[in-house]
Amino acid sequence: MSAVRRRLRPETIVPVLSFSVVLIAYFLTPAIHGHELSDFDVYNTLQGFASLGLIALALGLTIIAGEFDVSVLGMQALGGVLAVKAGADSGPLGILAATAACAFLGAVQGGIIARVRVQSMAFTIGTYIALLGLTNVIAGNETLTFTNTSASIWINQTVENFFSPRSLIALGVFALVMLVCATTRLGPELRALGGDRRASRVVGVPVDRRLTALFAVSGALAGLAGAMLAYSNASASLNPGLQPLVLAAAAAVLGGLSLSGGRGAIWGLLLGALAVSLLEQVFTVTALPTSSAQIVFGTLLLIVVVVDAPDLRSSLARLQARRASARGTPPSQIKPKAQGAEP
């Protein structure tokens, strides 16, 4: 494959394109809405990214490997409550405890998924409900207030105008995952797991161990996101709702990942998450009502999931062939477009 063709692959084009479009929209906002962009807008975007980006990374890693971890929502809630409970005296301890506990639960869940080979999307819907229940039990069914004010202030303080410790941690985690995927075999192995599970087993990828680790990482990232969000808000909510999953899925697909697995890169995921965070910030500064934002994100998700649909191209090709044959062109003269998509 030539260098040009490689650059034109969807996992390259999609994130760059979607990030550019949102960035243009971001810079056009002042002109249309009269709101001057300030350093604070960038800071706020990155604050949003700190939760969304980590959840998108947690979900995205499982998507690349051909799985789908719905339980990130439950891990986020649990992480928040655990951090608030354990971090009352020591901020770092709370974050560590939340991340470790969610990593452990993720590993248990990943071990079961790997050994039984149950569909992870179905299984994690169950664990998601259980995790929400566990969160409620631990919190005693009440929204918890975080009393460690100094930790709250520390994690939200501005660093170099644009950043906060919270967003820097999230960006650092992204950089770390990117580095690991680029320099070790784990990156290619992750894509191989999603591309062809059996082939990766045959060539010697320790599939079960990788899946267990994958869900442990996913749990840890979501737990970390929840812990930092709870610190930042000075309270832990018991149910994040579906919104984080919607945004994370949108970030994953805008980041060039394929929902059927095997395709995507971490830098693309980063751009996708940044794009969605920017979009949220645009909605915030233009004071768009929640319902309108819901309509935009819902529509966005519908569009990307349809474009991503595996049978779309083959069914369009069939339609084209039928039209052509109706016009009297022999079907043999029509270029077959996506034969590979037909099973």
Place this chain on the structure above:
Amino acid sequence: MRVALEQRFGPLAEWRSLRGLFTGLAALGLVVLVILALTTDRFLTVENIKAILSSASIVGIMALGLTFITLIGSLVSLAIAATAVMGAMVFLVELNLGLVPALAISMAAGAAVTALQGLIIGAWGANPVILTIGAGFLLSGITTKASSGVIVQPTGGGWETLNSTPLGVPLGVYVMVALALLFQFVLRRTVLGRRVILIGENRQAARAAGMRIPRITAIAFAIAGASFALGGAFLGAFNKGASAQLEGTTTFDVIAAVLVGGTLISGGRGSALRTLAGAIIIATISDLLLLRGFDTGAQVLLKGVLVVLVVLATFIASGREGSA
């Protein structure tokens, strides 16, 4: 081919022995449930059993519809609550036309928006979970906008009928049982039902047999959507109003009922009667925990654990592997 190979040589074989373990666990669970039931004050009273059935009914009606989506191999819908709220709003707004027309319009609306999702999933193989999250979000946004964020009030009488209790049992319970019998008949005795199950069991074979997968998927989703809206109408009548607040945990309660009933999450195996049982089991356990003084958190936790165990058990018992 891949599935067959993995089935023969994969590590699933060693887990087959778990089947016995799960049967044992299920039996143990049942015994514990019976003992708890017998030793809990006020549990075995006619009033309490009525309360269990009535709390199962609205979730049960929607779960019976969702069974079609799960059976046809489209996992679950995450737009259940949004569709139900839309159904409730349409029902309340159209009540000035009378009870039956309002119900019919509400169910038709639910069927239409859900069938559209089914059509896209069936025709293009779009990811059902992501597609329905997106659709649910879009629908919530539209209904909130259309109602300007205020609680939709009934425009006429007739909604009281849905809250009536013929022979002391809420109307919703009759509807749930009737729907379970009807859906059981459709799934077991009609061509449509058999096609739904075959598509869920083996999509390739169904396609090879020349079945129109998009159309049948759309019909299955339409049945589900009509049921979500019907459940929503009951919810709207019960609350004498509808707003986005009604959504609550409905989506996951409904999914839990289908899964706890033992319908295979990947499709092809399950039934309407199983879902009915699932809805009643969850309501019974919640009721028991409530009577014994446990809080909501404990109820949700137990519900989740139950879902996880039953999903694993039905999966292992089916001896099949997930495609993902």
